[in-house]
Amino acid sequence: MTKDVSRLDLFIDRMVSQRACLDFAISETADMTGPVFELGLGNGRTYHHMKTHIKGRDTYVFERAVASHPDSTPPDEMLILGDVRETLPASVERFGAAASLIHADLGGHNREKNDVFARFVSPLIEPLLAPGGLMVSSDRMYFETLTELPLPLGAVEGRCFVYRR
Amino acid sequence: MTKDVSRLDLFIDRMVSQRACLDFAISETADMTGPVFELGLGNGRTYHHMKTHIKGRDTYVFERAVASHPDSTPPDEMLILGDVRETLPASVERFGAAASLIHADLGGHNREKNDVFARFVSPLIEPLLAPGGLMVSSDRMYFETLTELPLPLGAVEGRCFVYRR
Numbered sequence A, B: 001m002t003k004d005v006s007r008l009d010l011f012i013d014r015m016v017s018q019r020a021c022l023d024f025a026i027s028e029t030a031d032m033t034g035p036v037f038e039l040g041l042g043n044g045r046t047y048h049h050m051k052t053h054i055k056g057r058d059t060y061v062f063e064r065a066v067a068s069h070p071d072s073t074p075p076d077e078m079l080i081l082g083d084v085r086e087t088l089p090a091s092v093e094r095f096g097a098a099a100s101l102i103h104a105d106l107g108g109h110n111r112e113k114n115d116v117f118a119r120f121v122s123p124l125i126e127p128l129l130a131p132g133g134l135m136v137s138s139d140r141m142y143f144e145t146l147t148e149l150p151l152p153l154g155a156v157e158g159r160c161f162v163y164r165r
């Protein structure tokens, strides 16, 4: 077996890291009551994981076009439909700095594009997080007031990022 | 953290099991020269993994409609386009019992449908495998002459299956 990393290897590392970071962030914020935000529903696997493990907090999903597995589709009233570049600023007015946990997995295949997008949405996400709240992302974010935390056990360096306000 | 299993957990188990079974089957058949068959291309992640680790053997891909990542798209001459219910029987004429390794990940969300399909395609796959060749599947298969092998380390029971001729 060669040491070459396949797309399957990278994908597994990303999924495993997402889960490790989410589990860590869910447990760290377990005493908070503010809503949880899922940015990017996709297939709905991380949303399903969050719904399975987060009790007593509302989970809102930000998505442009819902295409998730039926098991993992949020009810209409928990869906914030549209481009996050517009729905995030609108949510600051609606929620204020209230979110206990924000998870973002908005990226596609192109690393450079993902980075440009992460720079653009970082200042839109930052004002939504409550003091003590955590932010988990598949891309490196560019926050002014949040602190990057060391990754939890099981997460792979560079495959996910955790920030605290 | 509750003990409830999420769709993310199941998905990670499936991906990790596929990789463990593929790595095992690739190394077990390393001395064979017969072609490798990938049944179901999908996003192309397992195909990419096989191409990364298999040297000196042709890899043919059976797929109805190619929708893979550009990095993981087979060249035209290695693509066997069409419904496997037709292309597998045609391949018996073309290749005979020559395949050193066959990987199948043809299932969708519906477990019952997957099982019906697995029963249907098992006898179409069986005559393509060379003596000593291995078959790896995400669904339980129904072979008459192949032997089910114990899963390799790292694979999760029920998430993948390995058979030897």
Ligand SMILES: C[S@@+](CC[C@H](N)C(=O)[O-])C[C@H]1O[C@@H](n2cnc3c(N)ncnc32)[C@H](O)[C@@H]1O
Residues within 6 Å of the ligand: A039, A040, A041, A042, A043, A044, A045, A046, A047, A062, A063, A064, A065, A082, A083, A084, A085, A105, A106, A107, A108
């Ligand atoms: C990689 S998927 C998320 C996968 C998800 N974490 C899962 O486990 O299934 C990314 C999602 O983000 C959404 N998305 C990307 N850019 C967006 C934007 N600007 N506004 C809203 N949604 C966006 C896409 O439509 C896609 O569904």
Ligand code: NI
Residues within 6 Å of the ligand: A001, A002, A003, A004, B053
């Ligand atoms: Ni290897």
Ligand code: NI
Residues within 6 Å of the ligand: A053, B001, B002, B003, B004
């Ligand atoms: Ni748990």
